[in-house]
Amino acid sequence: MPDFAPFFVSGLATAATYVLAAVGIVVLYRASGVVNFAQGAVGALAAFVSWAIVQHGGPDVVGWIAGILVAVALSLFYGRVLAPRLAYGDPVMRAVATLSFALILLGFIDYIWGEAPRKLRLPTDTSGFEWLGVRITYTRAVAFGIAATATVAIMTFLARSRLGLQMRALANNRDLSAMLGVRVLRADAYAWVISGVLAGVSGILLADLQRLSGIALTFAVIPAIAAAVIGRFASLPATVAGGLVIGVCEALLTPVPLIGPFRTAVPFLFAVIALLWMQRRATYVYR
């Protein structure tokens, strides 16, 4: 029987980054109706920008802030400039368009920085504390703390603030909300900003916890999408639970013989089961 405690702890931290990205995806989908496959790529660029700044002797804090700002700028650019041109296409085409944005970003990252094995170092990596008999670096604790804070903050924001109310109205019915005086584009833009911030933070944390690689970070969007699927792109608590379960299961399978090599299939398995369960009754579209 292998010792699962270290894997559990590291899984929680990875799961926290999935949760951050997934919450961004759900908030954005609710407000603007776009499933953002580029969430991972935006996070990857944020991580590379902060890595490059630190590498050239810049202070860490400047690096992180610059990375997150780049993520927000990209997200807002896509949301304000490109997404509206597809606003009346069907949801699949809007999602596929974000895939193309992800391809552009991925190509750009690999062109500039290449796929050399490297890691983003955070100053919180070197110190830590003991819990469950396992040493936990502060990065892991911080990742978990940020995910918890961000989720609670966003849930409160959606439930209490006026803008949150408008976003929920948009999620229910875009045309009716516009008629009632909701400034659709403004609420949309805020949703893209929130998703950009979450993508940046989760990208930087994941680049530290795993590795700084364009492809790996871009496709970290898949567990996040799987978590969002579990939350039906609507429920934040279910999304958070989904992200945590996926991240922890993936990590816990690492030391198990035979199944270990297949642990990266965990998100797919959860998403497929969730999809099948959700769609267990046949429905027909009336057009």
Added chain:
Amino acid sequence: MSEQTLAPAGALRVNPTWIVGVLVALAALYELPDLLQDYWLRTFNSVVALAICSLSASLLFAQLGMVSLAQYGLLGVGGWFALRISHGLGVPFEIALLAGGVAAAIVGLIVGLPALRMRGLYLAIITLMMAGAIQVLISAFGFPDGGAGILGKSDTTRQMMARPFVADSDSAYFRYSLVVLALCYALVQAHIRSRPGRAWAMIRRGEVCAIACGVDIVAYKVWAFTLAGFLAGIAGGLLAGGVGQLDGSAFPASQSIMVFALTIVGGAYSWFGPIAAGLLLRAFPALLNDFHVDGNIATMVFGAGLLHALITAPQGVAGQIAGAGASLRKLVGGGKAAA
């Protein structure tokens, strides 16, 4: 949907431009392989295989409006079984190819089952998840290369897949691949022009109408997925035969996305679209390589091309070629892409 009319049934009408097109194609088939260098010949062998794979994605997209992001994964499945059977039983290439096709068709059927209840976004997501799962399996198992055991992995020497005895050289294999490509197109056309094509047209106009007209939508949707899986499997076998072996690390989910993306860029509604997609997927990066341009530029260009195609040109490259004028239309053989 460009083709709102039902495809005409019955006998093929003989069109003079068709005859010219067929003659040009035959001449090209005879001359082209001898004109190409070794490197380009191998590249074009891959182009043909990828064109078949893209044909399978465009079949689902153009006929039923379904987005499948798993077709390159299914190509891997077909390649795996073709290699396994070729190495294990030593059967002729054609049988290995068909076995790969059938295996991928079965997997395609399994992918297609959830499609009965899903549409649009969730279908795209579930096929992406399937592509990811296939990637995990392939990178864990690797491709058979003549070893013993169920997996057929050998640790020492990597054997090459046996090619068809009529097409052992690269140039003969290229001609062979083109014939297989033509057969795949014929298979798809035979479907579109007969009962399944009419049923698919009905389903994409409205599922409720289709049911009211007595179309068994479950059977025809499953059939479309199975056929698409079969084509992807054939493509996998053809690719395995062309290269000799397949690399387990070459089947990431990103490639599956790329196949779909370039099917749209190439033009899913036209017969030329899948060929354009094959050329973009394999020949374009090779061309960039020739000029010592970074291959990541290709990824960026593909992304921008897809975005452009989605926003402004839903008919893709093929649609733009078809729209360029009657003279050009004659050149591509009376392309069906209605502008």
